Every structure is written in C-alpha cells, then in structure tokens.
Amino acid sequence: MGYVEEMRALVGHRLLLLAGANVIITDDQQRILLQLRRDGGWGLPGGLLEPGESFEETAIREVKEETNLDVHDLTLLGTFSGSDYTFTLENKDRINVITALFEVTSWSGRMINDPTEGLALTFFAESEIPAETKDEYRDYINYYLAQRVAKK
Template sequence: MNDVSPRVPGYTRHEYGDRIGATAKLRVGATAAVLDGDRLLLTRRSDNGEWCFPGGGIDPGERPAETAEREVFEETGLSVRVTGLLGVYSDPDVVVAYPDGNRVQILGILFRAEAVDGSAGCSAEVSEVGWFTAEEASRLTVIANHRRLLPSAFGDATPYFDRPST
C-alpha cells in the first residue's frame, strides 16, 4: 500500500505493508531531538514537505552520536551536543521509497541533544525549521518513522523501541 498523504510530487514517499521491509535494503541512521524549553526543533523536508527530526545516514567510520550532531549542523546550521539516548526505531511494515528507485527500511537511533552554537535555518534538504510544543507538533504532518517518537522527544521517561507484535 502506498502512502497517499500530501507530498511534493515526484519525491520521497512511504510504502506500507505487512513486513514490506523484507523487500528493501536496511539503512541505519541517527536523529536528534533538540529542545529549547518545551519546544522541539523539527525540520520540514524539501524532498516531500513533511516534518521530521534532523538526521540522516550513518557514514562508515562514524559513531551514531557523531552522525546526529553532523546531520543537525548540515541540515540547519545549528551546532549541537548529544547528551543521551532516547530510542531505537525500525518498522518492518514501512519502506521509504526514493525517486531514484532505492527503497529502504530505516533502522534509526534517536538522541537527545542540546544546542551549543548558532541558530537553526534552512538548507538544500530543509525548506523550513520550527520549534514546536507537543501540542503543536501533534498537528503537523510528521514522517511515518518519526511521529511515534514525539512522546520520547518531549520527555517520556521510557526509551522508545518498536515492540514486537504479539
């Protein structure tokens, strides 16, 4: 099943289905939840118009926390320092399908991070940035792999992980 929610035409989309991840490659990434008081930094992706945590793929020879810090800076210009682990996520029922034909199941690591220097802005990958309360974030179109992480990002004491289905 394809995701039919609003998108920028011709860009990244999501496919859904029982264990559809078995038909795709596995990609490992890291993201960061950066809070300023009760507001969370989210970025609007330029490739599909949806909101997400800043983050991206882990490069060979790189620690996941380094990836999260690098990706926040590359995507927003904000320097951050990772301060903790918030969760690990991967949904075998969701595949990210890219315009070039690549299809991946994401295995992601969500970190807590604090701003160190600079301010968040846009980049080639990010068309908009915003700082949102939990209530405001709940009304945004957040990418499939990140929506369920919002409670952990806003301070749920339990680290997030995808529980096996029973």
C-alpha cells in the same frame, strides 16, 4: 557521490538496510525543533551514517549540516527498527532503517536553515506538532514525550 548513492548505482531500487540517527532538540520552553523537508513533510534533524561513523557522530554532523547548531550532551533514547521502518520512497527506492534517537540537553550556535537540506526550521510545542509530520518522526516524538512524562 555518497555511500547510499554508490550502493544505489549497484542495486537499483532494491531494499537497502540503512542506519541513521535523529535528534530531539528542545528550546527553553520545551518546544521541539522540526525541519520542513523538501517533500513538504516535517521531521526531526538527522540522517544516515557514513561508513566508519558512530550514531553519535552522525547525529552531531547531521544537526550541524541541517541547522548550523552545535549539539552537546547527547542522550540515547532508543533504537527503532523492524518492518514498521521499511519504506518505499517517491523515487521507488526501498529502504529499511535502523534509527538511533537522541535527545540533546544542550546546544549552541545560531540556527540557520540550509536550503539544500530543508525549507524551514521551527520549534513546536507538543500540542502544535504539524499534521504534515511524517509518521516515522511522529513515532520518535511520541516516544520522547512518553519518556519525558515517565521521568516526572
């Protein structure tokens, strides 16, 4: 049983404050890697911190678990928090997340989808981001794209 499951056993569906990391991974054509989640929505690789982990360690671990890729040269793009990041999940659990968004400039390995984590992994061009991309991830992607434009 993981940390969140342990906390849920104690507090039920009440609001939990959770920290996590999401990662923007691009290919050589600047397409963004998205994961088709088990709930049918698209999102970025990432997940929640385990006790004692840093945001960077979480980003590296979650990408490896979900994609089999090894990420290098993480760059922190921003931190997202506040009421816009408070959610009620399908099972009625309430969460408020603090998310560190990273960009990866270098990665290696053979991409393999872990079916326990998601249904598919696909790179998308900016104009092809699926309509089923969750709003939270759309916020992160839009922030990344705005930063990319600002760097030019």
